[in-house]
Amino acid sequence: MAFLKTMGRRPSWLAAWCAIAISLAMSPEEALAQTPISAENQVKAVFLFNFAQFLAWPQGAFPRGQSPIVIGVLGEDPFGSYLDRVVQGEKIGDRRLVVRRYAHVEDVADCHILFISRSEAGLLDKIIERMKGRSLLTVGDLDGFTRKGGMVGFSTENGKIRLKINVEAAKAADLTISSRLLAHATIEPQGGN
Amino acid sequence: MRFQDKPIRLKLTAIILGTCAVVLLLTCTAFLAYDVFTFRKAAVQQLSTLGKIVAANSTGVLAFDNQDDATQILAALKAEHHIVAACLYDRQGRVFARYPADSTDASFPAPPEADGYHFEAGHLAGFAPVQQVEGQRLGTLYLKSDMVALYDRLRLYGGIMILVIAGSSLVAYTLSRKLQQQISRPILALADTAKAVSERRDYSVRARKFGDDELGLLTEAFNHMLGQIEEQNLALQQAYDDLRQSQLTITQQERLRALGQMASGIAHDINNAISPASLYAESLLEREPNLSDRTRSYLTTIQRALDDVAQTVRRLREFYRKREPQLSLMPVDVNQSVEQVVELTRAHWSYTALQHGVIIQMKTDLAPALGAVLGVESEIREALTNLILNAVDAMPKGGTLAIRTCLIQGNDAVGKSAGPSFVSVEVSDTGIGMDEETKRRCMEPFFTTKGEIGTGLGLAMVYGTVRRHDAKIEIDSTPGVGTTMRLLFPLPANPVDFPVDAGSGPRASRSLRVLLVDDDIVLLNSLAEALAEDGHEVEKANGGQEGIEAFLAAQRSDRPFSVVITDLGMPHVDGRRVASMVKSASPGTPVFLLTGWGQGMAAEGEAPMHVDRVLTKPPKLRELREALASV
Numbered sequence: 001m002a003f004l005k006t007m008g009r010r011p012s013w014l015a016a017w018c019a020i021a022i023s024l025a026m027s028p029e030e031a032l033a034q035t036p037i038s039a040e041n042q043v044k045a046v047f048l049f050n051f052a053q054f055l056a057w058p059q060g061a062f063p064r065g066q067s068p069i070v071i072g073v074l075g076e077d078p079f080g081s082y083l084d085r086v087v088q089g090e091k092i093g094d095r096r097l098v099v100r101r102y103a104h105v106e107d108v109a110d111c112h113i114l115f116i117s118r119s120e121a122g123l124l125d126k127i128i129e130r131m132k133g134r135s136l137l138t139v140g141d142l143d144g145f146t147r148k149g150g151m152v153g154f155s156t157e158n159g160k161i162r163l164k165i166n167v168e169a170a171k172a173a174d175l176t177i178s179s180r181l182l183a184h185a186t187i188e189p190q191g192g193n
Numbered sequence: 194m195r196f197q198d199k200p201i202r203l204k205l206t207a208i209i210l211g212t213c214a215v216v217l218l219l220t221c222t223a224f225l226a227y228d229v230f231t232f233r234k235a236a237v238q239q240l241s242t243l244g245k246i247v248a249a250n251s252t253g254v255l256a257f258d259n260q261d262d263a264t265q266i267l268a269a270l271k272a273e274h275h276i277v278a279a280c281l282y283d284r285q286g287r288v289f290a291r292y293p294a295d296s297t298d299a300s301f302p303a304p305p306e307a308d309g310y311h312f313e314a315g316h317l318a319g320f321a322p323v324q325q326v327e328g329q330r331l332g333t334l335y336l337k338s339d340m341v342a343l344y345d346r347l348r349l350y351g352g353i354m355i356l357v358i359a360g361s362s363l364v365a366y367t368l369s370r371k372l373q374q375q376i377s378r379p380i381l382a383l384a385d386t387a388k389a390v391s392e393r394r395d396y397s398v399r400a401r402k403f404g405d406d407e408l409g410l411l412t413e414a415f416n417h418m419l420g421q422i423e424e425q426n427l428a429l430q431q432a433y434d435d436l437r438q439s440q441l442t443i444t445q446q447e448r449l450r451a452l453g454q455m456a457s458g459i460a461h462d463i464n465n466a467i468s469p470a471s472l473y474a475e476s477l478l479e480r481e482p483n484l485s486d487r488t489r490s491y492l493t494t495i496q497r498a499l500d501d502v503a504q505t506v507r508r509l510r511e512f513y514r515k516r517e518p519q520l521s522l523m524p525v526d527v528n529q530s531v532e533q534v535v536e537l538t539r540a541h542w543s544y545t546a547l548q549h550g551v552i553i554q555m556k557t558d559l560a561p562a563l564g565a566v567l568g569v570e571s572e573i574r575e576a577l578t579n580l581i582l583n584a585v586d587a588m589p590k591g592g593t594l595a596i597r598t599c600l601i602q603g604n605d606a607v608g609k610s611a612g613p614s615f616v617s618v619e620v621s622d623t624g625i626g627m628d629e630e631t632k633r634r635c636m637e638p639f640f641t642t643k644g645e646i647g648t649g650l651g652l653a654m655v656y657g658t659v660r661r662h663d664a665k666i667e668i669d670s671t672p673g674v675g676t677t678m679r680l681l682f683p684l685p686a687n688p689v690d691f692p693v694d695a696g697s698g699p700r701a702s703r704s705l706r707v708l709l710v711d712d713d714i715v716l717l718n719s720l721a722e723a724l725a726e727d728g729h730e731v732e733k734a735n736g737g738q739e740g741i742e743a744f745l746a747a748q749r750s751d752r753p754f755s756v757v758i759t760d761l762g763m764p765h766v767d768g769r770r771v772a773s774m775v776k777s778a779s780p781g782t783p784v785f786l787l788t789g790w791g792q793g794m795a796a797e798g799e800a801p802m803h804v805d806r807v808l809t810k811p812p813k814l815r816e817l818r819e820a821l822a823s824v
């Protein structure tokens with residue numbers, strides 16, 4: 001049985017690697033000029049952009065009608081310039097997308113999606129505590145991120161990135177997450193396993 | 194058989210059925226076309242809606258790279274059995290998930306084409322964008338639907354169409370069978386009538402009229418035409434009958450004319466033949482006083498017999514006399530005429546009847562002192578003769594023939610002599626009588642009840658005589674009892690006297706030199722002797738040429754003729770030539786023409802040129818003397 005399982009999974013493995021290879025081939029100068037970004041992080045960068053499409057912020061989250069949607073990265077940035085390229089020229093409705101990087105939690109201001117880097121593992125509780133009451137989607141790939149009050153957590157299963165969502169936290173932040181996103185995520189109740 | 198030659202019933206049915214079928218076919222085809230059009234539109238709409246739903250549901254799986262879920266979403270298309278294939282492309286246009294799950298990437302178009310749906314070889318296929326928010330394309334959905342539903346629908350519609358057309362045609366056929374009679378019935382009736390007319394030549398048939406439409410008018414016109422033909426046919430038949438009758442009449446007249454001509458010749462010869470006998474008999478009776486009673490009696494009988502012959506000959510001539518004679522009315526003693534006629538017809542009613550073993554009793558009842566009526570004695574005698582002959586013929590088994598004359602005073606009963614008085618002559622028989630039809634028609638020319646022996650002219654002649662004398666004719670007849678014919682001659686307002694019998698007439702006061710021309714030597718001699726005895730100097734010439742020469746010779750001498758008496762009908766040179774020569778040589782010399790046709794000529798005013806007087810044969814001494822006295 002274990003053998004069959006391994007055999008059954010191989011195509012998705014292959015597909016993933018192929019996808020990475022193709023994406024690398026498509027942007028060779030990026031790959032050479034910059035520090036190589038892992039395929040996993042590339043996917044995560046695209047996901048960060050995609051979250052903006054499946055999310056609704058409350059009134060007042062934006063100062064003006066055409067204020068951009070800000071994707072923030074707190075701590076050490078794992079995406080390099082890749083995230084900038086993903087959002088470049090894209091618009092959600094009338095809003096452009098911009099990427100901001102923050103070294104300290106105190107720097108985070110006027111942000112709508114905040115990726116909390118692994119470098120901030122020790123400060124995670126403090127950061128989450130600090131973000132409470134703000135209409136801001138917290139995303140992270142640390143283990144137990146959602147259990148600790150984070151809203152969307154990435155985890156890797158069989159080479160595929162899976163989503164875990166803490167619906168309570170999102171609700172508390174007055175964010176509405178599309179059911180189509182929820183349909184592909186593991187719902188993590190607060191204080192659950 | 195060509196369509197034109199088919200019966201009209203079939204044609205009408207065919208036209209109605211054909212029209213119905215074509216109209217239904219067109220209607221159904223239009224419906225079908227419309228349905229196919231709307232169905233395709235609906236199919237596109239349906240597929241596009243399905244595409245939108247599937248695309249909307251697929252945003253998450255594409256955005257968050259969930260291939261398993263994507264495959265599951267597409268697998269749900271199984272419920273839509275007309276979807277044969279579907280796939281999701283990712284943002285880069287690579288196949289991300291497919292349906293059915295075991296299909297290969299090669300079975301899908303790569304890369305995806307422009308959004309929208311189109312029909313291709315029995316399928317409807319198309320692409321729809323997958324996006325969560327406007328403008329952010331996450332990928333593309335491809336859907337491919339088969340058109341089995343459309344074909345099913347088309348098959349169903351085709352079946353319905355055939356059923357509808359078949360059903361409608363059946364209804365149309367049943368209806369048309371009934372309704373086409375509105376048109377075919379009057380036409381067939383017309384055709385039947387026309388056939389009856391042409392086959393039986395019966396123009397009295399009429400076509401039945403069914404309504405007041407054009408066919409009704411046609412029927413009316415046809416019937417009217419038939420009526421006209423019938424009328425004209427009748428008129429034609431009538432005209433033909435009339436023509437036939439006229440032809441018969443003309444034939445009969447022609448026959449009579451030929452008979453008349455023959456009779457005329459016979460009469461001439463007889464008159465010539467009896468002339469000497471008559472002359473000698475008259476001369477002897479007049480000039481020989483020493484005759485014994487017996488001789489005198491014989492001579493008288495001879496004379497009467499010759500007179501009868503002359504009368505008979507004259508009657509013969511009456512038949513062919515074509516023109517009505519100019520009437521020279523003379524006083525006539527009707528009683529005397531009756532007596533003469535009775536004597537003249539004695540041979541018929543007495544001897545001939547006896548020969549057939551029939552006895553006819555003749556009774557005469559003549560009223561005295563009737564007075565003279567104005568008329569032509571010979572015609573009156575003729576009329577009476579005809580009546581007597583008819584009466585005899587009406588009594589084939591014998592009977593009594595009564596002749597009665599009487600005077601009828603006008604308005605005797607009132608005592609005033611207001612109207613004219615009549616002399617009535619009745620001829621009655623006890624014969625077979627006449628029925629109403631015969632009584633009504635008996636005066637018509639050529640109407641006869643005697644078959645071949647009758648001419649149908651007897652009573653017609655009587656009627657003519659009656660009219661010319663302003664007289665009346667009355668007929669009393671009872672079939673099986675007898676007939677009375679009554680002639681009523683009006684008496685003149687002023688009574689006239691009978692001419693005094695001139696006796697032997699005046700003797701010529703002076704002696705005349707007479708040239709007598711005739712080709713009949715016996716007549717010539719007897720006449721010459723009679724004239725010589727009267728004291729005239731008579732020269733005889735046997736024939737026209739001889740007469741002319743004698744006359745011219747006398748003219749040249751100092752002893753010309755005072756008068757020329759010439760026969761009319763002579764070979765080579767006839768009486769007319771003689772008269773003309775005499776007049777050209779000596780216009781003052783009178784010329785008398787002596788002829789067997791003489792009486793007719795005199796009556797008809799036919800005195801030829803150059804002739805002063807016409808004398809009849811057989812010549813009478815009295816007439817001769819009278820003529821010579823006038824010279």
